[in-house]
Amino acid sequence: MDQQQRSSSGYSHSPRSPSSQPYLSVSVTDPVKLGNGVQAYISYRVITKTNLPDYQGPEKIVIRRYSDFVWLHDRLFEKYRGVFIPPLPEKSVVEKFRFSAEFIEMRRQALDVFVNRIASHQELQQSEDLKTFLQAEEETMERLRAHESSYFKKKPADLLQIFKDVQSRVSDVVLGKEKPVEESNPDYEKLKHYIFELENHLAEAQKHAYRLVKRHRELGQSLSDFGKAAKLLGACEADGLGKALTEFGAKSETLSIRLQKEAHQLLMNFEEPLKDYVRAVQSIKATIAERANAFRQQCELAETMKLKEINLDKLMLTRSDRVGEAEIEYRELKEDSEEAARRFESIVRLMNEEIVRFQDQKMIDMGRAFHEFAKGQARLANNIADAWRSLLPKLEACFT
Amino acid sequence: MMGSENEAESQLFASREEMENLVLDEPSDNPNGNGGSKSFSDYRSVMSSLADTHHPLSPLLTPADSDPLLAPQPYRDLRNPSLSHDNNSYIEPPAYADVIFSPFDENTGSEINGIDSPGRSSDSSLSLSRSPSSSSDYIKITVSNPQKEQETSNSLVPGASTYVTYLITTRTNIPEFNGSEFGVRRRFKDVVTLSDRLAEAYRGFFIPPRPDKSVVESQVMQKQEFVEQRRVALEKYLRRLAAHPILWNSDELKVFLQVQGKLPLATSTDVASRMLDGAVNLPKQLFGEGSTVAPQDVVQPAKGGRDLLRLFKELKQSVSNDWGGSRPPVVEEDKEFLEKKEKMNEFELQLSNASQQAESLVKAQQDMGETMGELGLAFIKLTKFETEEAMFESQRVRAGDMKNVATAAVKASRFYRELNAQTVKHLDTLHEYLGLMLSVHGAFADRSSALLTVQTLLSELSSLHTRAEKLEAASSKIFGGDKSRIRRIEELKETIRATEDAKSVAVREYERIKENNRTELERMEAEKHADFSNMLKGFVLNQVGYAEKIANVWAKVAEETSGYATDSA
Numbered sequence: 001m002d003q004q005q006r007s008s009s010g011y012s013h014s015p016r017s018p019s020s021q022p023y024l025s026v027s028v029t030d031p032v033k034l035g036n037g038v039q040a041y042i043s044y045r046v047i048t049k050t051n052l053p054d055y056q057g058p059e060k061i062v063i064r065r066y067s068d069f070v071w072l073h074d075r076l077f078e079k080y081r082g083v084f085i086p087p088l089p090e091k092s093v094v095e096k097f098r099f100s101a102e103f104i105e106m107r108r109q110a111l112d113v114f115v116n117r118i119a120s121h122q123e124l125q126q127s128e129d130l131k132t133f134l135q136a137e138e139e140t141m142e143r144l145r146a147h148e149s150s151y152f153k154k155k156p157a158d159l160l161q162i163f164k165d166v167q168s169r170v171s172d173v174v175l176g177k178e179k180p181v182e183e184s185n186p187d188y189e190k191l192k193h194y195i196f197e198l199e200n201h202l203a204e205a206q207k208h209a210y211r212l213v214k215r216h217r218e219l220g221q222s223l224s225d226f227g228k229a230a231k232l233l234g235a236c237e238a239d240g241l242g243k244a245l246t247e248f249g250a251k252s253e254t255l256s257i258r259l260q261k262e263a264h265q266l267l268m269n270f271e272e273p274l275k276d277y278v279r280a281v282q283s284i285k286a287t288i289a290e291r292a293n294a295f296r297q298q299c300e301l302a303e304t305m306k307l308k309e310i311n312l313d314k315l316m317l318t319r320s321d322r323v324g325e326a327e328i329e330y331r332e333l334k335e336d337s338e339e340a341a342r343r344f345e346s347i348v349r350l351m352n353e354e355i356v357r358f359q360d361q362k363m364i365d366m367g368r369a370f371h372e373f374a375k376g377q378a379r380l381a382n383n384i385a386d387a388w389r390s391l392l393p394k395l396e397a398c399f400t
Numbered sequence: 401m402m403g404s405e406n407e408a409e410s411q412l413f414a415s416r417e418e419m420e421n422l423v424l425d426e427p428s429d430n431p432n433g434n435g436g437s438k439s440f441s442d443y444r445s446v447m448s449s450l451a452d453t454h455h456p457l458s459p460l461l462t463p464a465d466s467d468p469l470l471a472p473q474p475y476r477d478l479r480n481p482s483l484s485h486d487n488n489s490y491i492e493p494p495a496y497a498d499v500i501f502s503p504f505d506e507n508t509g510s511e512i513n514g515i516d517s518p519g520r521s522s523d524s525s526l527s528l529s530r531s532p533s534s535s536s537d538y539i540k541i542t543v544s545n546p547q548k549e550q551e552t553s554n555s556l557v558p559g560a561s562t563y564v565t566y567l568i569t570t571r572t573n574i575p576e577f578n579g580s581e582f583g584v585r586r587r588f589k590d591v592v593t594l595s596d597r598l599a600e601a602y603r604g605f606f607i608p609p610r611p612d613k614s615v616v617e618s619q620v621m622q623k624q625e626f627v628e629q630r631r632v633a634l635e636k637y638l639r640r641l642a643a644h645p646i647l648w649n650s651d652e653l654k655v656f657l658q659v660q661g662k663l664p665l666a667t668s669t670d671v672a673s674r675m676l677d678g679a680v681n682l683p684k685q686l687f688g689e690g691s692t693v694a695p696q697d698v699v700q701p702a703k704g705g706r707d708l709l710r711l712f713k714e715l716k717q718s719v720s721n722d723w724g725g726s727r728p729p730v731v732e733e734d735k736e737f738l739e740k741k742e743k744m745n746e747f748e749l750q751l752s753n754a755s756q757q758a759e760s761l762v763k764a765q766q767d768m769g770e771t772m773g774e775l776g777l778a779f780i781k782l783t784k785f786e787t788e789e790a791m792f793e794s795q796r797v798r799a800g801d802m803k804n805v806a807t808a809a810v811k812a813s814r815f816y817r818e819l820n821a822q823t824v825k826h827l828d829t830l831h832e833y834l835g836l837m838l839s840v841h842g843a844f845a846d847r848s849s850a851l852l853t854v855q856t857l858l859s860e861l862s863s864l865h866t867r868a869e870k871l872e873a874a875s876s877k878i879f880g881g882d883k884s885r886i887r888r889i890e891e892l893k894e895t896i897r898a899t900e901d902a903k904s905v906a907v908r909e910y911e912r913i914k915e916n917n918r919t920e921l922e923r924m925e926a927e928k929h930a931d932f933s934n935m936l937k938g939f940v941l942n943q944v945g946y947a948e949k950i951a952n953v954w955a956k957v958a959e960e961t962s963g964y965a966t967d968s969a
């Protein structure tokens with residue numbers, strides 16, 4: 001069973017567990033290219049297996065595309081402030097690779113991980129939007145998606161702007177530049193600093209991991225070319241030497257194939273998790289922005305409320321007829337202010353839980369990625385050693 | 401980096417000595433050795449005054465004896481597939497790989513000029529089987545200590561006043577040389593002279609090509625980098641000459657290495673004065689005052705020689721050959737030779753391709769090592785960061801895991817770099833043989849030009865005979881004889897005799913060159929077998945050894961992180 005999923009959820013994910021245990025298991029499979037030309041896109045089969053009451057039956061299969069996942073992500077981000085929403089794989093990509101087998105597979109894997117993380121998150125798994133995503137008919141989904149994108153046309157820009165503002169303010173804060181409305185919480189300051197630094201370090205590690213994949217491919221290619229050249233050279237030569245060169249060339253070509261395979265493994269099991277880690281950190285930054293936003297709102301409302309209070313007192317003293325009006329205003333404002341404070345506190349509380357979960361999760365995720373990496377490298381090296389070693393007696397025979 | 405390389409080298413010396421001791425005890429009745437002995441008997445007979453039964457540079461000893469693959473114990477284990485991977489199959493590749501190659505570089509790089517480029521350092525020129533790692537005779541030539549010197553007087557060309565000389569040191573125990581260690585100063589011009597004289601005297605042999613003349617300004621000539629490049633090239637060249645079974649004993653080389661002061665070899669005069677000399681002889685020839693060419697001069701190729709008329713005649717001959725004119729009796733019917741030539745061309749083509757791909761492979765290995773190292777460093781930075789800023793235990797655990805991976809990556813990176821340094825040495829054989837192709841072309845060209853000379857003389861003889869016949873026929877018609885005609889016939893007969901002599905000499909020379917070609921080809925075949933065998937075995941052993949090391953490094957990390965493994969794996 002997937003340890004990652006076990007760590008945080010109340011549900012189990014194995015359909016094999018006793019039916020009394022609640023479970024929710026999702027898989028994203030079977031990518032299929034649909035449409036033509038510029039309109040072409042990939043659709044995925046999303047299979048939900050569950051015994052939960054609010055779901056339609058033990059198994060449900062729907063067809064979804066990337067923008068549906070984006071919809072789900074955005075809805076969750078809106079509703080669950082303070083939670084680190086699991087990150088999505090990158091949106092835009094160079095046109096050339098959009099339909100390459102490797103890219104499709106990587107994206108499918110990332111989407112599968114995305115949905116499963118949501119399904120295993122204590123808060124997020126309760127989401128109505130998740131239920132909709134997993135069960136709604138395709139037409140419904142399409143309608144929702146279109147509706148959201150038009151309704152939120154303004155919003156994302158706003159959000160982005162706010163995000164940018166806050167991000168710059170946050171980093172200003174980190175760099176000690178400005179001093180706008182901000183929390184004076186040293187632990188939180190430390191966390192923010194940590195997150196920003198972490199992103200830089202991870203990005204660099206991921207860059208090198210990606211390069212390493214490329215190097216494997218290049219080495220494979222050069223072994224193939226060299227093998228071919230050796231064979232051609234062998235064809236010029238008589239008996240022993242000719243045979244030796246030919247055998248040598250063949251072995252080199254074999255190893256080339258092995259290296260290409262390993263490059264793919266490395267990409268899926270090591271580089272992708274690192275990239276996923278980077279995305280997760282970016283998601284945390286978005287949450288940090290949300291928190292700053294909420295804090296600012298809370299402060300502003302508190303300020304405004306104070307002013308209104310002073311004003312009200314003034315009016316009451318002068319027995320103005322506008323007191324009633326002012327009282328109502330003041331009450332409303334008080335409610336808003338309390339609401340804002342609650343929202344902020346909720347974010348703070350959630351974040352504190354989330355950060356623990358995040359660190360635990362990443363310990364496991366990276367542990368696994370490291371294990372796969374080391375295992376892969378060891379296996380590759382052993383294969384290489386075995387292959388060349390098996391050639392030695394043949395070479396010996398050729399030269400005697 | 402330099403530090404680690406030197407470290408590796410010093411380790412190698414110890415193990416290499418062990419290896420060489422083992423190898424020396426090996427009985428010399430191994431297949432490689434016997435295979436080569438036939439072709440070298442000719443050389444053996446050529447070599448005079450050698451007390452030793454072994455020619456110091458005989459390839460027959462080296463390919464087998466220096467081949468540790470046949471001797472040492474650990475290799476035998478390697479070939480036993482039933483052995484577990486854990487311990488015994490694990491060999492020390494650098495030790496093995498280096499015994500086969502560069503047997504002479506006890507102190508090459510570090511010795512005089514410091515910089516030992518990891519790739520084509522001068523010691524790699526000894527990577528061919530000719531290097532005697534086990535025999536007791538040796539010649540070791542070192543080129544060092546470049547110095548600027550002033551041209552004294554008599555310079556026709558004003559302004560070219562400075563040049564560079566190099567110290568050529570020779571260490572040898574061969575009796576043909578006077579003394580065991582000596583040094584001379586030579587400039588590049590001297591090397592050109594040496595090379596030209598050798599080319600004349602040893603036609604048909606595969607003579608190593610000398611370093612290029614560079615047409616550069618005098619300023620560049622004095623630049624440190626250029627001088628160093630040239631020094632390396634000169635050293636390689638001289639060592640190759642010394643490694644050639646015939647050329648090492650040439651007077652030209654001996655004189656070059658030993659005679660102090662001015663090099664006492666005839667200099668290759670500039671073209672202008674040659675033309676002049678040739679033109680002086682021309683009128684005599686045109687007016688038929690007998691052949692002013694001594695028979696033995698015929699032996700030298702016309703091109704670059706001083707005989708303009710001969711040059712003209714041979715040119716005419718080659719044209720008529722090409723156009724299938726009068727068929728001279730001695731024709732290049734040597735089908736076998738033509739086949740060999742064709743094969744050689746094909747070999748050269750494929751060799752060139754292989755050499756290129758080898759370069760790509762080396763680059764790919766290097767890049768792999770570099771990137772692996774960079775990845776390791778990035779993880780180390782990340783580890784440090786997480787450890788310092790850790791607020792949770794999970795971070796510390798993660799940092800710990802990461803550190804293991806980082807350390808392994810850095811170790812693996814080092815292994816890749818070492819592997820590559822060795823790979824470069826092994827695959828250098830390909831480049832060396834490409835260089836050898838130049839020598840082969842030269843030797844084949846010698847043969848063609850000698851043949852052309854023979855054909856020219858034959859055709860000359862033929863026309864001379866015709867003229868003589870005509871004259872005799874005409875003169876016999878006149879009663880009492882035609883005094884002037886008779887005199888002319890006599891003169892003609894003289895010319896014919898001289899030409900006959902020249903022809904005999906030319907034919908002998910042609911045959912000699914053909915024989916040289918043949919023996920050199922045989923030698924090359926044998927050496928090629930040995931050298932390529934060493935290259936392949938060395939390369940493969942190297943790969944195995946380092947792959948094992950790298951596998952071990954990662955296996956440890958896989959073990960340490962096995963707790964994270966998913967059941968599905």
